[in-house]
Amino acid sequence: MTIIAKKPQSLTDIPMHYCPGCGHGIVHRLMAETFDELNIAGRVIGVAPVGCAVFADDYFACDMVQGAHGRGPAIATGIKRSKPQAIVFSYQGDGDLASIGMAEIVHAAVRSENITIIFINNAIYGMTGGQMAPTTLVGQVATTAPKGRDPKLQGWPINMCEMLSQITGAKYLERVAVDTAQHVMAAKKAIKKAFENQVKGVGFSMVEVISQCPTNWHASVEQALEFVRTQMMPQYPLGVFKDEGAK
Amino acid sequence: MPRIEVDANRCKACYLCVSACPKKCLGKSKTISKKGYFPAVMERPEDCIGCTMCYMMCPDVAISVIKE
Numbered sequence: 001m002t003i004i005a006k007k008p009q010s011l012t013d014i015p016m017h018y019c020p021g022c023g024h025g026i027v028h029r030l031m032a033e034t035f036d037e038l039n040i041a042g043r044v045i046g047v048a049p050v051g052c053a054v055f056a057d058d059y060f061a062c063d064m065v066q067g068a069h070g071r072g073p074a075i076a077t078g079i080k081r082s083k084p085q086a087i088v089f090s091y092q093g094d095g096d097l098a099s100i101g102m103a104e105i106v107h108a109a110v111r112s113e114n115i116t117i118i119f120i121n122n123a124i125y126g127m128t129g130g131q132m133a134p135t136t137l138v139g140q141v142a143t144t145a146p147k148g149r150d151p152k153l154q155g156w157p158i159n160m161c162e163m164l165s166q167i168t169g170a171k172y173l174e175r176v177a178v179d180t181a182q183h184v185m186a187a188k189k190a191i192k193k194a195f196e197n198q199v200k201g202v203g204f205s206m207v208e209v210i211s212q213c214p215t216n217w218h219a220s221v222e223q224a225l226e227f228v229r230t231q232m233m234p235q236y237p238l239g240v241f242k243d244e245g246a247k
Numbered sequence: 248m249p250r251i252e253v254d255a256n257r258c259k260a261c262y263l264c265v266s267a268c269p270k271k272c273l274g275k276s277k278t279i280s281k282k283g284y285f286p287a288v289m290e291r292p293e294d295c296i297g298c299t300m301c302y303m304m305c306p307d308v309a310i311s312v313i314k315e
Binding site for chain 1: 249256257259260261262263266267282284297299300302303304305306307308310311312313314315
């Protein structure tokens with residue numbers, strides 16, 4: 001009997017609290033598999049965000065810090081500079097990274113801190129109950145945009161990968177999705193590369209993951225996947241935006 | 248022959264695995280779990296090819312794939 005696939009060792013046995021069908025669990029697993037495969041589990045220190053993943057420290061079997069809202073990259077910078085041997089990641093959502101944490105993420109990229117950022121983009125504030133996020137699509141209904149996001153009133157969604165690709169210090173930027181098994185495999189490669197970059201000392205690496213939020217989109221899991229494919233991907237095209245790891 | 252095990256205490260019945268299975272082997276359980284969900288179950292084990300797609304899509308890491 002051989003086990004082909006099972007829960008990676010870098011995840012704890014605690015069942016996750018995320019809603020059914022949420023993409024967070026898939027990304028947690030991909031990261032834990034990466035820690036196991038790169039044999040870095042013993043020296044990983046993570047920063048949990050404010051948002052749905054605030055309890056991520058329960059699920060990763062590594063050292064974790066729970067940061068203030070949006071300040072993940074600043075905390076990760078401090079940890080990495082004081083413990084250069086540690087592999088430091090900051091796990092953030094779109095309400096955390098793209099709104100209140102905008103200054104921290106931009107300046108972490110400007111300084112090209114040798115940290116890994118995992119950015120979960122589900123176009124809504126999940127934990128607080130579905131308010132409009134900076135990444136909410138035009139026309140998308142949220143509790144604070146009940147008639148749909150109107151650009152005249154609330155502006156346009158922000159594309160973080162495209163924005164950060166202008167910064168010299170950002171070394172690796174890729175956008176992936178977790179709606180199909182094929183995309184999950186591509187996401188795994190991207191996340192692994194982001195951590196490999198840190199091991200090699202390349203510099204600032206960020207992977208943006210387009211994730212589904214069936215609960216706050218008021219959709220079934222199937223409808224949420226359809227929304228990812230038909231609505232989110234045209235606004236947030238998948239792909240590599242910057243890869244200077246090899247240079 | 249490959250087979251899968253679903254941890255009923257972790258499964259939240261999103262059925263991402265059911266739609267991901269290329270051989271359509273998986274289905275919904277008829278019995279309720281301790282969590283109050285109807286977890287995913289293997290309905291046609293003879294058709295399983297051990298591709299691990301159900302494992303890849305499971306957000307709760309409830310599925311293990313085993314080859315005998």
